[in-house]
Amino acid sequence: MNLIKISDINAPELDVFARLTENQLRTYCEPEPGIFLAESASVILSALEAGYEPLTMLVETGRLEAEAKPVFDAVSKYCGSSKAESLPVYTADHDVVCHLTGYALVRGLWMTLRRKQLTPVDEFIRDKKRITVLYDVVNPTNVGAIIRCAAALGMDGVLLTHPSVDPLTRRSARVSMGTVFKIPWTQARREESEGLNLIYTLQSHGFKTVAMALTEDSTSVDNEAIRANERLAVVMGTEGTGLPGNVIAQCDYRVMIPMYHGVDSLNVAAASAISFWELLK
Numbered sequence: 001m002n003l004i005k006i007s008d009i010n011a012p013e014l015d016v017f018a019r020l021t022e023n024q025l026r027t028y029c030e031p032e033p034g035i036f037l038a039e040s041a042s043v044i045l046s047a048l049e050a051g052y053e054p055l056t057m058l059v060e061t062g063r064l065e066a067e068a069k070p071v072f073d074a075v076s077k078y079c080g081s082s083k084a085e086s087l088p089v090y091t092a093d094h095d096v097v098c099h100l101t102g103y104a105l106v107r108g109l110w111m112t113l114r115r116k117q118l119t120p121v122d123e124f125i126r127d128k129k130r131i132t133v134l135y136d137v138v139n140p141t142n143v144g145a146i147i148r149c150a151a152a153l154g155m156d157g158v159l160l161t162h163p164s165v166d167p168l169t170r171r172s173a174r175v176s177m178g179t180v181f182k183i184p185w186t187q188a189r190r191e192e193s194e195g196l197n198l199i200y201t202l203q204s205h206g207f208k209t210v211a212m213a214l215t216e217d218s219t220s221v222d223n224e225a226i227r228a229n230e231r232l233a234v235v236m237g238t239e240g241t242g243l244p245g246n247v248i249a250q251c252d253y254r255v256m257i258p259m260y261h262g263v264d265s266l267n268v269a270a271a272s273a274i275s276f277w278e279l280l281k
Contacts (some may be wrong), residue, residue, distance in 0.1 A: 001057075001072055001084060003064075006092040013090060016112050017058045022169050026115070033115035036168040041067045044111045046178030048074045052113040057089045060097050060108035067109055115168065121159065121198070124186045125205050125233075128156035130280060132272065133198065133209075133235045135243055136163045142239060143167055144175030145269035151179035153276040158185040159233075161193035199235070199250045207233040210279070211251035212271055213243050214264065218256040221278045226253050234275055239268050 006014065016025065016037065026034040035055060038044045048054065054075055059068045068089075076084035097108070125131065132150050137143055143165045150158050158167075164187065165172055167180045188198055202209055208229040219226070226232070235251055237243035248254060257266060257274050266274070 001075075001089045002086055004088055004090050006058075006090045007096060009092075009096055013056070013088070014058070016056065017090075017110050022166065025112075026166065033117050035112050035114055036173075037110055037112055037170055038173055039110045039170055040174060041071055041109055043173050043178040043181075044071050044109060045074050046181040047111075047113055047173075048078045050181035051078070052116065052181070054079065054083070054087055055112045055114060057087060057112075058097070058110045059089060059091050061091050061093050063108035064091065071109065071111070119184075119186045121186065121188050121192055121201060122205070124157065124159065124184065125202065125207070128184075129231050130155050131157045131159055131207075131233050132276070133202070133233050134158065134160045134164045135198075135235055135237050135247060136161050136193075137236065137238050137268065138163065138165055139239055140165045140169050140171040141175050142267070142269050144172035144180070146236070146272045147172070147183060147185065148176045148179045149269065149273040149276055151176075151183035153273065154280050155183065155276055158183060159198075160185065160187045161198060162188050162190040163193065196246060196250050199247060202233045203252070205231075207231045208253065209251040210234045210253045210255050210275075211243055211248045212236050212256070212268075212275060213248045213254050214256050215248060215254045218254040221255045221257050221275050222281075223253075223255065226255065227279055227281060232279060234272075234279060236268055236272060236275075 025036055028035045038047050072084065075087055132155055134143060134146060147158055147167055167185055173180050192198055199209055208231065210226060210232055235243060257271055
């Protein structure tokens with residue numbers, strides 16, 4: 001590895017680790033797809049295994065021998081020895097890193113990687129049977145947790161509307177425990193996400209759409225007739241306000257999770273786990 005010792009926290013090479021926003025990272029190196037920042041060895045290893053190209057790395061000096069070594073080995077394995085030898089690896093003592101980021105790094109490791117081009121919606125859903133649609137879900141923790149549930153419980157993919165949080169944001173990727181790199185996902189364009197466009201697209205491809213919503217005609221999530229459909233898209237809304245009324249009305253089914261003790265809803269990530277489990281039986 002190309003180890004570069006850093007003592008000046010204002011070094012411009014470190015902007016991508018601490019001074020660029022998530023949106024700035026997405027447009028970094030245009031017209032390329034942009035870059036993203038992954039933190040912790042487990043998340044970075046999942047990204048490398050999924051074929052994302054590493055660009056730079058920041059490591060606490062005390063982490064080089066333990067946590068960083070598997071990452072170095074993975075760069076060599078998946079990207080080749082020449083990439084491993086040339087990859088800039090910035091190293092700094094713990095105090096310097098904390099001053100740079102404002103807090104201790106997760107396991108002392110960050111890596112920037114190049115994004116991949118998003119798969120168009122029509123192509124993405126073509127060969128899938130069970131997907132979840134995140135409709136304007138803006139909380140990165142919820143997005144990461146839902147993706148983790150979708151991967152663990154056998155969903156074929158995750159489709160996000162344009163306003164939803166980018167799954168490659170640091171928090172989403174970390175909460176997902178790296179499963180954002182293990183299950184297919186894509187994000188619709190702005191015009192594809194407007195109004196009922198995405199629901200119409202799914203229905204035109206033979207999907208029965210399932211709105212997770214508490215309405216007068218909602219049926220229980222363990223409904224056998226819904227489960228029997230060949231292609232299902234489970235549509236989930238943002239925390240608090242849920243799905244827009246017109247989306248709920250246009251979906252083929254409205255599904256709820258039975259509640260007790262006066263509780264009317266669950267966190268959207270918890271609800272996703274229950275619905276995926278039931279609908280995939």
